[in-house]
Amino acid sequence: MKNNNIEPILKIENITKRFPGVLANDRICLDLYPQEIHCLLGENGAGKSTLMNIIYGLYTQDEGIIYVKGIEVEIKNPIDALRLGIGMVHQHFMLIPVMTVTENLMLGQEKTTGLKLGKLSKLDRSTVSAELQELASKYGLSVNPNAYIEDLSVGEEQRVEILKVLYKGAEILILDEPTAVLTPQETDEFFNILKLLVKQGKSIIFITHKLKEVLEIADRITVLRNGKTVGTTTPKETSMHKLAEMMVGREVLLNIEKGQPKPKEKVFEVSDLSVMDNRKINVVNGVSFFIRAGEIYGIAGVQGNGQKELVEALTGLRKAARGNVKLLGNDVTNEDARSLTLTGIAHVPEDRQKHGLVMGFSIDLNLILQTYFQSPFSNLGFINLDSIHENANQLVKKFDIRTPSIFTPVMSLSGGNQQKVIIARELNRPIQLLIVNQPTRGLDVGSIEFIHQQIIVARDKGVAVLLVSAELDEILSLSDRIGVMFNGKIVTEMNTSEADRAKLGFYMAGFSDEKMFHKE
Amino acid sequence: QPKSSETKQPVQNENSTTKVEEVKECKYKIGYVSDVGKINDQSFNQASWTGVEESAKLLGLGKDCYSFIETTDSADYEINIRSFVDEGYNIIVTSGFAMGAITRQIASENPEVFFIGVGQEQVNENFEPDPYPNVVGLNFREDFGGFLVGALAGLMTETNVVGGVFGCQFIPPVARYEVGYYNGVKFVNPDAKVINVYHPGSIDVCFSDSTFGSETAKALISEGVDVLYGAGGLTANGALITACNQGAYVLGTDMDQFVTLPEVKDCILSSALKDIEEGVVGVIGTISDGTFGGGDVYAPSSLAPFHNLDGAIPQDAKVLLEEIAEKLYSGEINPCTPFEGSNPNTFCVPIK
Amino acid sequence: MDNQLNKLNPIKIIYISVIVPILAIFTALIISSVVIILSGSNPLIAYSALAEGAFGNLNNWIETILKTTPLIIGGLGVALAFRGGLFNIGVEGQIFVGSIATVIIGTTLKAPAIIHIPLTLLAGVLAGAVWAAIPGYLKARFGAHEVITTIMTNYIATRIITWSIGVNGPLRKTTSFVPETNSLLDTARLPLMISDTRLHIGIVIALILAIVVYILLFRTTLGIEIRTVGLNINAAKYCGIKVNRNIVLIMAISGGLAGLAGAIQVMGLSPYNFTAGFNVGYGFDSLAVAVLGNINPIGVVFSAFLFGAMDAGARLMQLRAKVPVDMITILQGLILMFVAANQIIRGIYRIQIQDKKADKVNLSQGWGGGSK
Amino acid sequence: MEINLIIGLSTLAIIKAAPLVFGALCGLLGERSGVINIGIEGMMLISAFTTFLGSALFNQWTGGIFPTNLSLLVGLFCGIASGALIAALHAVLSIHYKIDQVISGTVINLLAVGITNYVANVYIDPTHLSGVGVFPTIPIPILSDIPIIGPILFSHQPMIYLMFILVIFMQYLVFNTPMGLRMRSVGEHPRSADTVGIDVNRTRYINVILGGIFAGLGGAIMVLESVGRFQKLMTSGRGFIALAALIFGRWTSNGALGSALLFGFSEALGVRLQFGDLNHIKVIVIVSGLALLGLGLFLLIKKIKEKEINIKKYITILILIVLGFTIMVGSNYIKFPSISIPIEFLGLLPYILTIFVLTGFVRRAKGPAAAGIPYEKQ
């Protein structure tokens, strides 16, 4: 559709952006043609979000020029951007949890009815939600206009974000890691939407870390590294390995080869477990499974089918309503988090910033959050700074955590490095069972490769691993056995050898009858 | 400690500029330590301070020959008094019963300094009189004053409901005013209804919560109160002003509040005057003319002039008030015996 | 982020952490002097009197120290609570309760000083701790907001105590017109550091406590727990910290410190009893001291000293320059403002160097705002 | 008799609640937009002060040739203006200089007490500057004649009516207008507000300063409808109670009014019990019965809303209700000893009741998520 004699709808020339101590964008050039899906690739911290934030008027560039439809423009703030038809879906969702979908949609461009009192007139919720539904049906993005954001699944939130941009009449859509949190089904849906949007005449810049997606959806691909443009290519000309190499600057193993599992005795056994969520509704009912030493048990499933509550129950963050849990034969049902940690359970939580880390603490403290009360880090209630620093220095080296110093607050680490801090902390102590939940969400291929290797290493050391993930590739490439969770139950179990994307997806979608599957 | 009181030069008064050297030329140096609470509380503390200023004028003392310290924490009573001693002050006025003990103690250590304790009886632990030569306790029969305004209220009320708003109940003078007032009303008008309200708070608010006073006054007025008495610093002032705005008669405390609280000048019948100002001036006078003798001075607490409302008060009422005053001073009436119907919590210290 | 900071050479760091506050104080003094002149007094006399009143001679030094002592301890209490993400406005009431408990033990118990003094101190600590633990428990159990409950418990404490020393109150000294309790027995009074002065050993206790609290926060496992709860409750739960127990504990320690402040006031200052008007206002001053000290135990010591000196100096300032004591409050407000908003000072005096703002604790977390 | 008692108490409750409500509304605007305000006390104190100075001086300088109410209105204006001004200080400190909002509030409280006391000492008291009176009570025609409701709601001084109007208006503003929507977005998730082109700091400035106007009203009403002049420390902690009422009312206008009324009512009751004509024990019993009943009904409605299925819960609730009811009714048949409770204890009612309600009804109240955090654009 794009041939180079039409002029680009958006053209970026030599954009440079410095942050204290960092050259985030270094003379970056990029052009986007009408009705094009242009993928932007790069490691964590490569400068993608910064560049996009500049285009969207959140940051202002130090140098460089932006042209829209061939005209040089100055974008001082999002208003300017929107006026120019540029809309952005941000990497970290920009929705207000305590407000409804409608309210989030109208925020900034409120419609009002009744007396014209400017900012004091009455909000016109009904009209907007009508418009919303119209828009939604047009692009097949169904959401309940009156639902509160905090009650939505990430997938739905994603849809709201896109509706928000469309509602504001954007022609150029910037999507910063929109699929990082989506399940395969949701992703497929999402891609259909993108294609639809492009047909409707929109142009899209699409940031992701997932190479397969890039090859599937992109018209053209631009790769950034350390703030510089590495190059621009097209799916036909390139391959996953080439892309990965461009991003990271070295050879990357995309699917890590792991040795055959050597499962030993049962370490962990969950039988007939039921758990309620905050609204006191049973979201896990009668889940049973076991994990043996030295094997990885993967739980696949669309988000919101009880995985969160299941993991919380297994790690002492939530009480189980029924059933029991055995670790090494002794009952650990409803034990609190601390004693589970002590009996040898490690936990990599789903939300790294909410649960996994104290953002205000420096790295060295975050690395001992689970063990600060044990020797050598403390004796008689006093902490031993030397051993804490020593520990931190070791782990930073061993897990290649990129940071100025071990005293840096994790707040200013990239998510990739933040995740490494957690992994390092959890794996660096004698454990029987490792529970990891969405371990690589939003991370770049480099980080993903590294973290996957660490998990395998743990398995081969004889640790039993419970892997919960919505990333089918992750499940398939790591797990030895797979259980699919749907609607609070494990609807089927299989060995990885018998599993493939389609089959898993089928069960995740809630079907259960084998024959139906084969009819498909 | 420098004893500048020895230097006997007379002062060219007033037009003395603020220069620290001038201090040497003071014949007397008068210091005043307030109780917890503000100097200008338009009441108790202020009266003593005005007294000091007055005498300073009379004695022709320069601006630097008299000063004050405002106590903000009762733990500071001692050090506040001592700083005056250290600064070579030779007349020190401490206001409030709370400073009684410490005033006497410091006095005994500094016999050459004169002390005047406002509202401090010169008694020992067992309430037995125990005068020091260099301390005068300037005391008042608040219950007399309370009784008199009470009588006035009892005579003036038409609804036969009168009220009062008071500061801290646990401050004896306040309690004496309250019970005196109550009994005064009942004395002239047995079937009148008396509604007295204290501020329930602690010392840091109960004298300064004028808003509470005002709100309470509103409540009282709506209960039919048409004469309202206020004793309790700013809290009471709030009540008086509000009552006045709502058309009730009001009665003031300590100073002649016709003067100190202009807002109420058109509805204030009188004030339970305890003329601290006069008292202080008087005692300081005795120092300058050498007739100072230690011990207790009991000034009766009397009625302030009726001012604007003089016409509104019937002649026979005035006469009756005169008689009551007589009877009080002669001891025929004791306003302070708690009796049937008086507030059971009332604490009214009988004085000699 | 703070690697620019690490680049700063020591002199510059000292420059920042010393010069700026001094300039802040200086500026506050200048502004206040305008107010003083307007009110017809002479700021030079006022300030020299203020200084002399605070440091002029041994006795004035002693008064400064005596004023500083309770502010240090109270300030530590507030600061510690802030570190734990709790906003304890209840210090005023906890001081009161502590004082009263001290009086009860100190007047009744018969024991030699070696036993009596510690027990009496302990009584103050425990009383304050229990009184503060109540809001703590209400928050842990019912999620009742500590800002409300501590304000309420303040009123409850002060009023009940007012009653207890008031007319016919159980603790009322019978042989007195004054609303006051009996004086402590000699065995319960703090020993003096210099005989024939008012200087008791309270300040030593306070300074030791400052160090103890520092160690507690930054060198003990409990400290890690407290700060974790303060910065991220979810992470605290995740790593097995008993959050509710901690909330109660933090409030208890905070209140215990407040109670101790009260106890030391009663046990250290003649006439060694509790009267109406005793200890009024230390609660809210402690809040100011804590925030001025950047809720750092060592910082608290300095800010408490600054406030204490001004409170002590106020006497001579009134006496010599007839400047009302309220001037001090204005001064303290301005100083707090300029120290906190030191960009203003940097602006005025053209100070280029950037300040460090590492582990900036958000004092307002108690609101449910603060950490994510 | 009983009726008059109710009327008397309710009226007094409203009068006592008014300053608290204004204070709470000040906090509401600020905190909803992400700026915490513990300086309400100071703001109200300053405003009371300037209100008085404004009216008194205007009256003095014009030689009192203008009607009182005009002077009062001048005072009101000064009060509001100074409220906005001191709020602006809070805004500059906490939004521009990004100093911690708790510190900024503390600064304001210190300055307010210091300045007002100081000026009162060196100027107001020596000159015996006198107030010019208060706004008259203006019964609303017809409405004020309705039995019970009339005297309680419709015969007040003007600012009380204003208070009710503003509460309703604020409830509308916060939840039903673009301004409210933006205010809340900025207080909940400033960055997302930023991404849709809302100027976070500007929004916060506006709201904090508007809030100052409410604090101004809160200070003014004490002067213009109660005391009639400035008296030192006349707020006596009402600013902090207002803060409590705001949190207690879960950062909503109506909630704040409710909690302020609860406060005013119990405080009024404490005063009323001093009148000596009521049996203290009996009243206390009745009130606690009322409280139990209220709690029971509240929980019942809540559980029904939550579609609670657990029968045990309903039984306990039922017990609460029955208990409360029997206590209230029963109290009329029992002969209570006429012990008079010490005044200080009567004064405790509001605080104890608040804690009770807090633990019983309100439970976890979560403030605006971004309250207290300065907004960094990059």
Ligand SMILES: Nc1ncnc2c1ncn2[C@@H]1O[C@H](COP(=O)(O)OP(=O)(O)OP(=O)(O)O)[C@@H](O)[C@H]1O
């Ligand atoms: N607000 C900021 N302040 C300071 N430095 C920043 C800021 N935002 C980004 N940076 C720096 O700019 C670099 C690029 O960051 P950016 O967010 O653009 O990376 P990214 O490509 O989006 O990474 P990711 O894939 O993790 O989203 C980072 O390495 C970081 O050091």
Ligand SMILES: Nc1ncnc2c1ncn2[C@@H]1O[C@H](COP(=O)(O)OP(=O)(O)OP(=O)(O)O)[C@@H](O)[C@H]1O
């Ligand atoms: N306020 C900030 N100060 C300094 N650096 C920042 C700041 N915000 C972000 N950064 C830097 O920007 C880089 C990327 O930030 P971003 O917010 O995209 O998070 P990220 O966690 O790297 O993304 P992902 O979630 O994909 O890993 C990080 O390296 C981080 O150090």
Ligand SMILES: [Mg+2]
């Ligand atoms: Mg990122």
Ligand SMILES: [Mg+2]
């Ligand atoms: Mg990014």
